[in-house]
Amino acid sequence: MAHTGEMARRARSMVIAALVGIVATACFSAPAPCACQPPEPDWAALPPPQPEPPLPAGHYPVVVHDCASTVSEEKTSHSDRFADVHAISINRADESAPSAADVYLHATQRPLVLVLTDRTSMSWRLHADPGVRIALVVMSTDMWHELDTDGLTQVDEPRITDQDDWPELSDPALAALAGTPPSSRTHCGTASLFSIRAGP
Known part of the structure:
Protein backbone atom coordinates (compact mmCIF):
# COMPACT_ATOMS: atom_id res chain seq x y z
CA MET A 1 0.00 0.00 0.00
CA ALA A 2 2.88 2.35 0.75
CA HIS A 3 4.20 1.70 -2.75
CA THR A 4 0.76 2.51 -4.22
CA GLY A 5 0.60 5.74 -2.21
CA GLU A 6 4.03 6.79 -3.49
CA MET A 7 2.91 6.17 -7.08
CA ALA A 8 -0.23 8.24 -6.48
CA ARG A 9 1.83 11.11 -5.11
CA ARG A 10 4.14 10.98 -8.13
CA ALA A 11 1.14 10.94 -10.48
CA ARG A 12 -0.34 14.00 -8.77
CA SER A 13 3.04 15.76 -9.02
CA MET A 14 3.23 15.01 -12.73
CA VAL A 15 -0.31 16.31 -13.29
CA ILE A 16 0.42 19.50 -11.34
CA ALA A 17 3.66 20.05 -13.27
CA ALA A 18 1.83 19.55 -16.55
CA LEU A 19 -0.87 22.02 -15.55
CA VAL A 20 1.73 24.58 -14.53
CA GLY A 21 3.40 24.19 -17.91
CA ILE A 22 0.08 24.61 -19.73
CA VAL A 23 -0.78 27.74 -17.76
CA ALA A 24 2.67 29.23 -18.34
CA THR A 25 2.49 28.54 -22.07
CA ALA A 26 -1.00 30.03 -22.33
CA CYS A 27 0.05 33.03 -20.30
CA PHE A 28 2.91 33.93 -22.59
CA SER A 29 0.99 33.26 -25.81
CA ALA A 30 -2.45 34.67 -24.98
CA PRO A 31 -3.19 38.15 -26.42
CA ALA A 32 -5.41 39.12 -23.49
CA PRO A 33 -4.02 40.16 -20.09
CA CYS A 34 -3.37 37.16 -17.86
CA ALA A 35 -1.59 36.19 -14.67
CA CYS A 36 1.91 36.88 -16.06
CA GLN A 37 1.06 40.54 -16.69
CA PRO A 38 0.79 43.24 -14.02
CA PRO A 39 -2.57 43.51 -12.26
CA GLU A 40 -5.18 45.82 -13.73
CA PRO A 41 -4.35 49.43 -12.87
CA ASP A 42 -6.41 51.52 -10.50
CA TRP A 43 -7.89 53.78 -13.16
CA ALA A 44 -9.53 56.01 -10.56
CA ALA A 45 -6.06 56.99 -9.29
CA LEU A 46 -5.11 58.67 -12.58
CA PRO A 47 -4.99 62.48 -12.74
CA PRO A 48 -8.25 64.24 -13.74
CA PRO A 49 -8.90 65.06 -17.41
CA GLN A 50 -6.90 67.89 -18.94
CA VAL A 63 -4.22 67.98 -33.27
CA VAL A 64 -1.59 66.75 -30.80
CA HIS A 65 -1.28 69.40 -28.11
CA ASP A 66 1.59 68.00 -26.05
CA CYS A 67 3.79 65.70 -28.10
CA PHE A 82 -19.55 57.02 -44.97
CA ALA A 83 -17.19 57.65 -42.01
CA ASP A 84 -13.77 59.19 -41.34
CA VAL A 85 -11.26 56.78 -39.79
CA HIS A 86 -8.70 58.47 -37.54
CA ALA A 87 -5.85 56.35 -36.15
CA ILE A 88 -3.95 57.68 -33.13
CA SER A 89 -1.00 55.80 -31.65
CA ILE A 90 1.20 56.45 -28.64
CA ASN A 91 4.45 54.59 -28.03
CA ARG A 92 5.24 54.58 -24.32
CA ALA A 93 6.98 51.21 -24.31
CA ASP A 94 9.59 52.47 -21.83
CA GLU A 95 6.99 53.43 -19.23
CA SER A 96 5.46 50.92 -16.83
CA ALA A 97 2.98 53.15 -14.99
CA PRO A 98 -0.54 53.47 -16.40
CA SER A 99 -1.31 56.68 -18.26
CA ALA A 100 -4.31 58.60 -19.57
CA ALA A 101 -4.94 60.31 -22.90
CA ASP A 102 -7.74 62.84 -23.40
CA VAL A 103 -9.27 63.04 -26.88
CA TYR A 104 -11.61 65.97 -27.63
CA LEU A 105 -14.01 65.37 -30.51
CA HIS A 106 -15.62 68.20 -32.47
CA ALA A 107 -18.52 67.91 -34.90
CA THR A 108 -17.44 66.61 -38.30
CA GLN A 109 -19.31 66.18 -41.56
CA ARG A 110 -19.25 62.40 -41.32
CA PRO A 111 -19.32 59.91 -38.44
CA LEU A 112 -16.02 59.06 -36.77
CA VAL A 113 -14.20 55.75 -36.43
CA LEU A 114 -11.36 55.98 -33.92
CA VAL A 115 -8.46 53.50 -33.91
CA LEU A 116 -6.57 53.95 -30.63
CA THR A 117 -3.21 52.20 -30.22
CA ASP A 118 -0.85 52.21 -27.25
CA ARG A 119 2.00 50.08 -25.90
CA THR A 120 1.42 50.55 -22.20
CA THR A 141 -3.19 46.96 -27.56
CA ASP A 142 -2.05 43.85 -25.71
CA MET A 143 -1.87 45.68 -22.39
CA TRP A 144 -4.52 46.72 -19.90
CA HIS A 145 -6.64 49.51 -21.35
CA GLU A 146 -9.80 51.43 -20.58
CA LEU A 147 -12.16 53.49 -22.71
CA ASP A 148 -13.61 56.22 -20.50
CA THR A 149 -16.78 57.65 -22.05
CA ASP A 150 -17.81 59.88 -19.15
CA GLY A 151 -17.16 62.87 -21.42
CA LEU A 152 -19.78 61.73 -23.94
CA THR A 153 -22.74 63.09 -22.01
CA GLN A 154 -24.49 64.59 -25.05
CA VAL A 155 -23.80 61.96 -27.70
CA ASP A 156 -24.61 58.28 -28.15
CA GLU A 157 -22.30 55.68 -26.61
CA PRO A 158 -19.98 54.30 -29.30
CA ARG A 159 -19.66 50.71 -30.40
CA ILE A 160 -16.34 49.26 -29.21
CA THR A 161 -14.25 46.43 -30.63
CA ASP A 162 -10.60 45.38 -30.90
CA GLN A 163 -8.32 45.17 -33.92
CA ASP A 164 -8.75 41.41 -34.40
CA ASP A 165 -12.56 41.45 -34.26
CA TRP A 166 -13.05 44.53 -36.43
CA PRO A 167 -13.25 42.62 -39.77
CA GLU A 168 -15.86 40.27 -38.25
CA LEU A 169 -18.37 42.94 -37.18
CA SER A 170 -21.97 42.25 -38.12
CA ASP A 171 -22.27 45.72 -39.67
CA PRO A 172 -20.82 45.21 -43.18
CA ALA A 173 -20.06 48.91 -43.68
CA LEU A 174 -17.95 49.07 -40.52
CA ALA A 175 -16.29 45.70 -41.20
CA ALA A 176 -15.30 46.85 -44.69
CA LEU A 177 -13.21 49.68 -43.21
CA ALA A 178 -10.88 47.25 -41.43
CA GLY A 179 -7.53 46.81 -43.12
CA THR A 180 -7.93 49.88 -45.33
CA PRO A 181 -5.84 53.06 -44.99
CA PRO A 182 -7.32 55.45 -42.43
CA SER A 183 -8.35 58.99 -43.28
CA SER A 184 -5.57 60.16 -40.97
CA ARG A 185 -2.79 58.44 -39.08
CA THR A 186 -1.13 60.30 -36.19
CA HIS A 187 1.73 59.01 -34.05
CA CYS A 188 3.68 60.50 -31.17
CA GLY A 189 6.07 58.80 -28.76
CA THR A 190 4.68 60.50 -25.67
CA ALA A 191 1.45 62.51 -25.73
CA SER A 192 -1.71 62.73 -23.69
CA LEU A 193 -3.91 65.46 -25.20
CA PHE A 194 -5.55 65.34 -28.63
CA SER A 195 -8.32 67.06 -30.57
CA ILE A 196 -10.16 65.87 -33.67
CA ARG A 197 -11.81 68.60 -35.74
CA ALA A 198 -13.60 68.85 -39.05
CA GLY A 199 -11.30 68.78 -42.05
CA PRO A 200 -11.34 71.31 -44.87
Whole structure:
Protein backbone atom coordinates (compact mmCIF):
# COMPACT_ATOMS: atom_id res chain seq x y z
CA MET A 1 0.00 0.00 0.00
CA ALA A 2 2.88 2.35 0.75
CA HIS A 3 4.20 1.70 -2.75
CA THR A 4 0.76 2.51 -4.22
CA GLY A 5 0.60 5.74 -2.21
CA GLU A 6 4.03 6.79 -3.49
CA MET A 7 2.91 6.17 -7.08
CA ALA A 8 -0.23 8.24 -6.48
CA ARG A 9 1.83 11.11 -5.11
CA ARG A 10 4.14 10.98 -8.13
CA ALA A 11 1.14 10.94 -10.48
CA ARG A 12 -0.34 14.00 -8.77
CA SER A 13 3.04 15.76 -9.02
CA MET A 14 3.23 15.01 -12.73
CA VAL A 15 -0.31 16.31 -13.29
CA ILE A 16 0.42 19.50 -11.34
CA ALA A 17 3.66 20.05 -13.27
CA ALA A 18 1.83 19.55 -16.55
CA LEU A 19 -0.87 22.02 -15.55
CA VAL A 20 1.73 24.58 -14.53
CA GLY A 21 3.40 24.19 -17.91
CA ILE A 22 0.08 24.61 -19.73
CA VAL A 23 -0.78 27.74 -17.76
CA ALA A 24 2.67 29.23 -18.34
CA THR A 25 2.49 28.54 -22.07
CA ALA A 26 -1.00 30.03 -22.33
CA CYS A 27 0.05 33.03 -20.30
CA PHE A 28 2.91 33.93 -22.59
CA SER A 29 0.99 33.26 -25.81
CA ALA A 30 -2.45 34.67 -24.98
CA PRO A 31 -3.19 38.15 -26.42
CA ALA A 32 -5.41 39.12 -23.49
CA PRO A 33 -4.02 40.16 -20.09
CA CYS A 34 -3.37 37.16 -17.86
CA ALA A 35 -1.59 36.19 -14.67
CA CYS A 36 1.91 36.88 -16.06
CA GLN A 37 1.06 40.54 -16.69
CA PRO A 38 0.79 43.24 -14.02
CA PRO A 39 -2.57 43.51 -12.26
CA GLU A 40 -5.18 45.82 -13.73
CA PRO A 41 -4.35 49.43 -12.87
CA ASP A 42 -6.41 51.52 -10.50
CA TRP A 43 -7.89 53.78 -13.16
CA ALA A 44 -9.53 56.01 -10.56
CA ALA A 45 -6.06 56.99 -9.29
CA LEU A 46 -5.11 58.67 -12.58
CA PRO A 47 -4.99 62.48 -12.74
CA PRO A 48 -8.25 64.24 -13.74
CA PRO A 49 -8.90 65.06 -17.41
CA GLN A 50 -6.90 67.89 -18.94
CA PRO A 51 -8.80 70.86 -20.38
CA GLU A 52 -8.59 71.32 -24.13
CA PRO A 53 -6.33 74.19 -25.24
CA PRO A 54 -7.38 76.51 -28.08
CA LEU A 55 -7.09 74.81 -31.45
CA PRO A 56 -4.19 76.08 -33.58
CA ALA A 57 -4.63 77.14 -37.17
CA GLY A 58 -4.37 74.39 -39.74
CA HIS A 59 -6.36 71.82 -41.65
CA TYR A 60 -4.98 68.52 -40.38
CA PRO A 61 -7.91 66.83 -38.59
CA VAL A 62 -5.99 65.52 -35.56
CA VAL A 63 -4.22 67.98 -33.27
CA VAL A 64 -1.59 66.75 -30.80
CA HIS A 65 -1.28 69.40 -28.11
CA ASP A 66 1.59 68.00 -26.05
CA CYS A 67 3.79 65.70 -28.10
CA ALA A 68 7.21 65.41 -26.47
CA SER A 69 8.84 64.44 -29.77
CA THR A 70 8.12 64.76 -33.48
CA VAL A 71 4.53 64.15 -34.56
CA SER A 72 4.15 61.76 -37.48
CA GLU A 73 1.12 62.62 -39.62
CA GLU A 74 -0.35 61.00 -42.70
CA LYS A 75 -3.60 61.90 -44.40
CA THR A 76 -5.51 60.03 -47.11
CA SER A 77 -8.67 61.25 -48.84
CA HIS A 78 -11.61 58.82 -48.97
CA SER A 79 -14.55 60.80 -50.33
CA ASP A 80 -16.57 57.62 -50.93
CA ARG A 81 -16.60 56.52 -47.28
CA PHE A 82 -19.55 57.02 -44.97
CA ALA A 83 -17.19 57.65 -42.01
CA ASP A 84 -13.77 59.19 -41.34
CA VAL A 85 -11.26 56.78 -39.79
CA HIS A 86 -8.70 58.47 -37.54
CA ALA A 87 -5.85 56.35 -36.15
CA ILE A 88 -3.95 57.68 -33.13
CA SER A 89 -1.00 55.80 -31.65
CA ILE A 90 1.20 56.45 -28.64
CA ASN A 91 4.45 54.59 -28.03
CA ARG A 92 5.24 54.58 -24.32
CA ALA A 93 6.98 51.21 -24.31
CA ASP A 94 9.59 52.47 -21.83
CA GLU A 95 6.99 53.43 -19.23
CA SER A 96 5.46 50.92 -16.83
CA ALA A 97 2.98 53.15 -14.99
CA PRO A 98 -0.54 53.47 -16.40
CA SER A 99 -1.31 56.68 -18.26
CA ALA A 100 -4.31 58.60 -19.57
CA ALA A 101 -4.94 60.31 -22.90
CA ASP A 102 -7.74 62.84 -23.40
CA VAL A 103 -9.27 63.04 -26.88
CA TYR A 104 -11.61 65.97 -27.63
CA LEU A 105 -14.01 65.37 -30.51
CA HIS A 106 -15.62 68.20 -32.47
CA ALA A 107 -18.52 67.91 -34.90
CA THR A 108 -17.44 66.61 -38.30
CA GLN A 109 -19.31 66.18 -41.56
CA ARG A 110 -19.25 62.40 -41.32
CA PRO A 111 -19.32 59.91 -38.44
CA LEU A 112 -16.02 59.06 -36.77
CA VAL A 113 -14.20 55.75 -36.43
CA LEU A 114 -11.36 55.98 -33.92
CA VAL A 115 -8.46 53.50 -33.91
CA LEU A 116 -6.57 53.95 -30.63
CA THR A 117 -3.21 52.20 -30.22
CA ASP A 118 -0.85 52.21 -27.25
CA ARG A 119 2.00 50.08 -25.90
CA THR A 120 1.42 50.55 -22.20
CA SER A 121 -1.57 50.46 -19.84
CA MET A 122 -3.73 53.34 -21.02
CA SER A 123 -7.04 54.99 -20.23
CA TRP A 124 -8.41 56.70 -23.33
CA ARG A 125 -10.84 59.42 -22.21
CA LEU A 126 -13.23 60.71 -24.87
CA HIS A 127 -14.90 64.12 -24.73
CA ALA A 128 -17.38 65.20 -27.41
CA ASP A 129 -19.33 68.26 -28.47
CA PRO A 130 -23.08 67.92 -29.11
CA GLY A 131 -23.70 66.51 -32.56
CA VAL A 132 -20.59 64.35 -32.71
CA ARG A 133 -21.30 60.92 -34.19
CA ILE A 134 -18.96 58.09 -33.21
CA ALA A 135 -19.62 55.01 -35.32
CA LEU A 136 -16.91 52.81 -33.79
CA VAL A 137 -13.91 52.79 -31.46
CA VAL A 138 -11.21 50.20 -32.18
CA MET A 139 -8.81 49.43 -29.33
CA SER A 140 -5.42 48.09 -30.43
CA THR A 141 -3.19 46.96 -27.56
CA ASP A 142 -2.05 43.85 -25.71
CA MET A 143 -1.87 45.68 -22.39
CA TRP A 144 -4.52 46.72 -19.90
CA HIS A 145 -6.64 49.51 -21.35
CA GLU A 146 -9.80 51.43 -20.58
CA LEU A 147 -12.16 53.49 -22.71
CA ASP A 148 -13.61 56.22 -20.50
CA THR A 149 -16.78 57.65 -22.05
CA ASP A 150 -17.81 59.88 -19.15
CA GLY A 151 -17.16 62.87 -21.42
CA LEU A 152 -19.78 61.73 -23.94
CA THR A 153 -22.74 63.09 -22.01
CA GLN A 154 -24.49 64.59 -25.05
CA VAL A 155 -23.80 61.96 -27.70
CA ASP A 156 -24.61 58.28 -28.15
CA GLU A 157 -22.30 55.68 -26.61
CA PRO A 158 -19.98 54.30 -29.30
CA ARG A 159 -19.66 50.71 -30.40
CA ILE A 160 -16.34 49.26 -29.21
CA THR A 161 -14.25 46.43 -30.63
CA ASP A 162 -10.60 45.38 -30.90
CA GLN A 163 -8.32 45.17 -33.92
CA ASP A 164 -8.75 41.41 -34.40
CA ASP A 165 -12.56 41.45 -34.26
CA TRP A 166 -13.05 44.53 -36.43
CA PRO A 167 -13.25 42.62 -39.77
CA GLU A 168 -15.86 40.27 -38.25
CA LEU A 169 -18.37 42.94 -37.18
CA SER A 170 -21.97 42.25 -38.12
CA ASP A 171 -22.27 45.72 -39.67
CA PRO A 172 -20.82 45.21 -43.18
CA ALA A 173 -20.06 48.91 -43.68
CA LEU A 174 -17.95 49.07 -40.52
CA ALA A 175 -16.29 45.70 -41.20
CA ALA A 176 -15.30 46.85 -44.69
CA LEU A 177 -13.21 49.68 -43.21
CA ALA A 178 -10.88 47.25 -41.43
CA GLY A 179 -7.53 46.81 -43.12
CA THR A 180 -7.93 49.88 -45.33
CA PRO A 181 -5.84 53.06 -44.99
CA PRO A 182 -7.32 55.45 -42.43
CA SER A 183 -8.35 58.99 -43.28
CA SER A 184 -5.57 60.16 -40.97
CA ARG A 185 -2.79 58.44 -39.08
CA THR A 186 -1.13 60.30 -36.19
CA HIS A 187 1.73 59.01 -34.05
CA CYS A 188 3.68 60.50 -31.17
CA GLY A 189 6.07 58.80 -28.76
CA THR A 190 4.68 60.50 -25.67
CA ALA A 191 1.45 62.51 -25.73
CA SER A 192 -1.71 62.73 -23.69
CA LEU A 193 -3.91 65.46 -25.20
CA PHE A 194 -5.55 65.34 -28.63
CA SER A 195 -8.32 67.06 -30.57
CA ILE A 196 -10.16 65.87 -33.67
CA ARG A 197 -11.81 68.60 -35.74
CA ALA A 198 -13.60 68.85 -39.05
CA GLY A 199 -11.30 68.78 -42.05
CA PRO A 200 -11.34 71.31 -44.87
